[in-house]
Amino acid sequence: MRKIILSLFSFIIAVSVIAQNNPPASRKAAREQKKLERKQRIDDLIRQDEEGEIIYNKQGAFMLKLNTDGYSIGYEYGKFQSNRKSLLFQFELAEKKHKKEKREGYFDPEQVRVNYLVFGKLNTFYQLKLGIARQQVIGGKGNKNGVAVSGVYGGGLIIGFAKPYMYDVEDEFGNSFQSKYPEIIDSSYNVVKAKGLSGGWSKLKVRPGLYAKTGLRFDYGRMNETVAAIEVGLAGEFYSSKIPQMLYSKDKQFFFSGYVAILLGRRK
Numbered sequence: 001m002r003k004i005i006l007s008l009f010s011f012i013i014a015v016s017v018i019a020q021n022n023p024p025a026s027r028k029a030a031r032e033q034k035k036l037e038r039k040q041r042i043d044d045l046i047r048q049d050e051e052g053e054i055i056y057n058k059q060g061a062f063m064l065k066l067n068t069d070g071y072s073i074g075y076e077y078g079k080f081q082s083n084r085k086s087l088l089f090q091f092e093l094a095e096k097k098h099k100k101e102k103r104e105g106y107f108d109p110e111q112v113r114v115n116y117l118v119f120g121k122l123n124t125f126y127q128l129k130l131g132i133a134r135q136q137v138i139g140g141k142g143n144k145n146g147v148a149v150s151g152v153y154g155g156g157l158i159i160g161f162a163k164p165y166m167y168d169v170e171d172e173f174g175n176s177f178q179s180k181y182p183e184i185i186d187s188s189y190n191v192v193k194a195k196g197l198s199g200g201w202s203k204l205k206v207r208p209g210l211y212a213k214t215g216l217r218f219d220y221g222r223m224n225e226t227v228a229a230i231e232v233g234l235a236g237e238f239y240s241s242k243i244p245q246m247l248y249s250k251d252k253q254f255f256f257s258g259y260v261a262i263l264l265g266r267r268k
Helices: 002-021 026-050
Strands: 058-067 070-082 085-096 103-108 113-118 123-139 148-164 167-170 176-179 190-194 205-219 226-243 252-267
Touching: 058 085, 058 226, 070 123, 070 252, 085 148, 123 205, 123 226, 148 226, 205 252
Parallel strands: 113 190
Antiparallel strands: 058 070, 058 252, 070 085, 085 123, 103 113, 123 148, 148 205, 167 176, 167 190, 205 226, 226 252
């Protein structure tokens, strides 16, 4: 019995010594495994970039676009289809401006401030765009330039909103109220200031339409994890009726424009 107890005690001491010399490596092994997995992922991304591939499950990017006839902000959701093709779902909120619009300011001595307005403007024209586009990789991110070049083409629906551009005016008796062109032309009203965003919503008119676009996208994003791109292209829009924008100017139903867009987002 004594020998058994001594043997068991010796075994416990031996196990303790071994454990001290060789501590549990579960945490260390987990850290090493994560490092290896990250290195493998980065190596795969580098290889994919060199081969011109865009490998991801989905992407999301915010967009700021400057058009030759206005501006827009939007969001894009992309779904991977193949190594060089993606399907893009796009949403935009835009304002279209007439080339003759000229914002002028004048000093109001009574209110001691500068008022800004656009003389002769009939409507402020906003658009809500919902579309689908195809992205096709043309050139991958080679070692020479680090830029992926893609062709983007698509189109969709537009809901246009023509909001009358209202002015605060005074008549010859000093009475104040709101009016718009061309009524102001046929009166003795004195224009005080423009109502801007706050005026004209009760007389809003909806003008549905369609649009199509085509362009080139230059993606500078780090490997395939981020979207950091510049897109340049052309777009055409057709509406259900003509849109009055400026006094003494021809109303248009079809609009053609160029654009430059900046996109920032992430891929997963």
